[in-house]
Amino acid sequence: MEPLDGNSIGGLLIDVFGAEMTGASGTCGTCGATGPVAGLVVYRQAPGTVARCRVCGAILMVFVKVRGMTCVDLTGMARLDQPGAA
Amino acid sequence: MAGTALRGRLTWQVATVAALTRETASVCTIGLEPPDWPGHRAGQHLDVRLTAEDGYRAERSYSIASAPGEQLAITVERLDDGEVSPYLTEELQVGDELELRGPIGGYFVWDPGDGSPLTLLAGGSGIVPLRSILRYRVRTGSDVPARLLYSARTLPDVIYRDELGHHHDGVEVSYTLTRSQPPGWTGHTGRIDAGLLAGAAWPAAANPVAYVCGPTSFVETAAAGLVDLGYPPERVKTERFGATGGP
Numbered sequence: 001m002e003p004l005d006g007n008s009i010g011g012l013l014i015d016v017f018g019a020e021m022t023g024a025s026g027t028c029g030t031c032g033a034t035g036p037v038a039g040l041v042v043y044r045q046a047p048g049t050v051a052r053c054r055v056c057g058a059i060l061m062v063f064v065k066v067r068g069m070t071c072v073d074l075t076g077m078a079r080l081d082q083p084g085a086a
Numbered sequence: 087m088a089g090t091a092l093r094g095r096l097t098w099q100v101a102t103v104a105a106l107t108r109e110t111a112s113v114c115t116i117g118l119e120p121p122d123w124p125g126h127r128a129g130q131h132l133d134v135r136l137t138a139e140d141g142y143r144a145e146r147s148y149s150i151a152s153a154p155g156e157q158l159a160i161t162v163e164r165l166d167d168g169e170v171s172p173y174l175t176e177e178l179q180v181g182d183e184l185e186l187r188g189p190i191g192g193y194f195v196w197d198p199g200d201g202s203p204l205t206l207l208a209g210g211s212g213i214v215p216l217r218s219i220l221r222y223r224v225r226t227g228s229d230v231p232a233r234l235l236y237s238a239r240t241l242p243d244v245i246y247r248d249e250l251g252h253h254h255d256g257v258e259v260s261y262t263l264t265r266s267q268p269p270g271w272t273g274h275t276g277r278i279d280a281g282l283l284a285g286a287a288w289p290a291a292a293n294p295v296a297y298v299c300g301p302t303s304f305v306e307t308a309a310a311g312l313v314d315l316g317y318p319p320e321r322v323k324t325e326r327f328g329a330t331g332g333p
Contacts, residue, residue: 002301003326005302005325006193007131007193007325007326011190014190015096018095020191022191022193035319037193039324
């Protein structure tokens with residue numbers, strides 16, 4: 001299955017962050033590339049969702065849903081700026 | 087964030103299927119009446135969830151095909167190996183119920199207050215959110231000039247062909263057919279490339295904004311081509327839906 005992009009997880013990101021995040025700016029902790037979350041490479045296969053940097057392929061975000069709870073790993077992300085936030 | 091209202095939560099709701107329109111042999115538009123729809127922006131999508139009798143659930147995102155203010159509609163292409171799209175395009179009936187949540191997305195959206203010329207590039211069913219943008223442009227009386235280049239495999243694969251043919255005032259629509267062309271075809275042929283883009287997109291000097299939607303390979307080629315033409319990367323908004331279903 002081909003990957004999608006970050007637009008496709010807009011709903012999941014609202015579940016996790018409580019806000020629209022596809023337009024948020026993310027910075028890769030590995031290569032430093034910065035761009036909208038919408039542009040990340042997203043794999044939505046069970047059991048989880050993985051978002052990778054489009055430039056270097058590093059894993060930036062992992063979401064795994066277990067018994068109704070979503071476990072979130074953002075350690076690959078150096079920075080995540082929500083649009084409009086001060 | 088000062089003064090923020092209660093933060094948004096998406097809740098699943100059960101919409102009624104109000105209309106079904108066959109667009110092509112494999113594509114269907116589904117008109118929906120959700121009980122509680124806050125309104126959407128042009129370019130947004132929604133999530134659909136199907137639940138099997140044994141409790142197995144499959145969830146997919148679909149671009150909203152209708153303009154803000156119109157009856158909510160999605161356009162779905164059947165993927166032969168899909169879990170969800172064969173049901174939506176072949177079995178769903180008017181009056182059925184469909185679980186959905188939305189609207190979703192704040193990046194791939196167009197606001198008519200943005201007066202920049204629109205460069206719209208669609209690959210296959212990537213036309214769907216761009217159709218919402220074009221309909222909203224008409225609905226709001228926007229005079230923003232728009233150019234749409236639509237890449238499809240064959241002419242019968244073109245979605246909304248009649249409707250796109252009726253756009254005149256300030257909208258230029260061109261097609262490229264990648265697999266086969268009907269006799270006497272005067273449009274473009276072959277996959278999108280630098281030459282095609284240079285003719286179909288607004289020049290960068292016009293300060294355009296671009297919306298590119300389609301299969302990943304199409305989007306990568308088109309977006310890189312626009313940047314080569316001088317578009318700032320942040321003025322090229324992209325949405326990719328994988329390799330399937332495109333030209």
